[in-house]
Amino acid sequence: MKMVQIALSCRDMLTTKDWYVESFGYLPALGGFDSETYTGPLELSALQGVPDASFRIVWLVDQQEFFQLELFQYRSPEARPLPADWRPCDIGYTTVGVHVEDFDAALQRLTESGSRPLTPPIGVSGARRVCVRDPDGVLVEIMEDDPRVPGSGARPRPHAPVATRMVRASVPDLERSTAFFADALGLRPHEPTLHGPVHERLWGLEGAKRRVQLLSAGDFWLELAEYEDPRPAPWPADYRISDLGILNIALGTRDKEAYAVTRDAAKSVGHLNPENDVGLATVTYTMDDQGFSVELMYLDESADARAGFVPVD
Numbered sequence: 001m002k003m004v005q006i007a008l009s010c011r012d013m014l015t016t017k018d019w020y021v022e023s024f025g026y027l028p029a030l031g032g033f034d035s036e037t038y039t040g041p042l043e044l045s046a047l048q049g050v051p052d053a054s055f056r057i058v059w060l061v062d063q064q065e066f067f068q069l070e071l072f073q074y075r076s077p078e079a080r081p082l083p084a085d086w087r088p089c090d091i092g093y094t095t096v097g098v099h100v101e102d103f104d105a106a107l108q109r110l111t112e113s114g115s116r117p118l119t120p121p122i123g124v125s126g127a128r129r130v131c132v133r134d135p136d137g138v139l140v141e142i143m144e145d146d147p148r149v150p151g152s153g154a155r156p157r158p159h160a161p162v163a164t165r166m167v168r169a170s171v172p173d174l175e176r177s178t179a180f181f182a183d184a185l186g187l188r189p190h191e192p193t194l195h196g197p198v199h200e201r202l203w204g205l206e207g208a209k210r211r212v213q214l215l216s217a218g219d220f221w222l223e224l225a226e227y228e229d230p231r232p233a234p235w236p237a238d239y240r241i242s243d244l245g246i247l248n249i250a251l252g253t254r255d256k257e258a259y260a261v262t263r264d265a266a267k268s269v270g271h272l273n274p275e276n277d278v279g280l281a282t283v284t285y286t287m288d289d290q291g292f293s294v295e296l297m298y299l300d301e302s303a304d305a306r307a308g309f310v311p312v313d
Contacts, residue, residue: 002218004252009244013073016135025161027311029059042276050242052076059308063155063163080243082137088203089227093246095139097166103144131202136244152219166221174226178213180288184265187215241293248293259298
């Protein structure tokens, strides 16, 4: 299965949507969802594992086929912000990495909008990196280079000036996380070449001691980092995936049998929420024993527009 989605919980999803569109060139997608008008058979709170869930969703797409940013705005429960003392080493999904075709123009737009990078860019011309926070506090790493997974094919929307490349997570136990994402969910291990120790400066952790495992799912990277110094704070005791920030990631496929194999593997090693099967689409949420939520999705291509994978234009 490939990485098909990063889900973000937003204070105001339309403000966050406009920020990603205006800063990087993401394309608004067809469709949208409101749980208050949903009339299907599924109990949405059970699907997500979020009590009394009520929310709206909009989607954004980039250069890639079958990939989206999914922006949630929860009416209930209250979407609580990141702790004031939150650090990128603290446990959870922490960072989204995006490649932009015009690095300097993106930085200029961000600066003009008041979203100043955390540090000056690092790296040589053509491979510069810098970090900024989105309106909800999510770290966004901007990549001048385009670190693609070897063997990946052409992208269907070359006119879009942005491609989402990476999600980073700070994990309590690297071996256990690798076993879940690689052994159970089928992501492929690679040498940890996406970031070196110098890149820790981008998010304020210069000199940090950590171990890293790089995994791929399609043309997309998941980077797992276990920090030794500074020691990470655990999930807040009352944490819910609806809290502001990166809610979860999604793995998807066009092959229903492949979906079923991954679903069953996830069930054998972790928690699996109730499944929603509507024929052209099947969805469930799984969670590992360290608290990381992953959506598993089968989607027939004919349902792409309804599911937010097709740009408005």
